[in-house]
Amino acid sequence: MLPHIRRNPTLALHLNENFELCIPSDIEYLYGSRESQDLANSIKQFYFNNETISNTTLLNFVNLVTDTQVTFPTDRWIEMYKNMANSNRVYYFVFDFDGDLNWYKLFSKTQFPGASHADPLGYMFVTNITRPLLPSAGADSKKTIKVMVQLWSNFIKYG
Structure with a gap:
């Protein structure tokens, strides 16, 4: 909005x-x-x-x-x-990292603090917006890439 x-x-x-x-x-x-x-x-x-x-x-x-x-x-x-009888597990993923590669913030040129809805994409995929920023991304952003890729890989593998 x-x-x-x-x-x-x-x-x-x-x-x-x-x-x-x-x-x-x-x-x-x-x-x-x-x-x-x-x-x-x-x-x-x-x-x-x-x-x-x-x-x-x-x-x-x-x-x-x-x-x-x-x-x-x-x-x-x-x-x-x-509360449903057949629900086994619920995973609630909250992404609140505000770093160099927050995709939606870069895309929308948003300067507000915090993370936006599509920001994790910048840490999971190389995009046209994030590609030029990868070499200069800070250590926290690079660590977040590793964490996000491992998190989603494990989720896909093990549920």
Whole structure:
């Protein structure tokens, strides 16, 4: 979502005027209802301290989208899956390394701290974006390449 808002700042204006659109889609409050407006106000207070979505609050927006569209749904799905009778093992992979080869951050020219959703790709595959950076990558990034390749190789081999 971040690249879209950067390319088209009117999207942020639209969300500011219609903040109920930031409510996760699985919460089925009727748009415009008191409950929906109250929840939108709570979300705005929690993530933005009642400020608007703007260039200075984009990291807050990233946190909101990450929590509502990735973290919470993933946690919920894992909880449901673990409670199924036929679920043996659940693997929850969290990548939080912020290094020289974070693929999506390089691709999207994102300067925020932390890892993005597709960042592990830069440590598992040589891409057009990461190839020129490999020779100058720091020791931590090179170690992360080894760890990621071993992790996924072992997962493929042994489950």
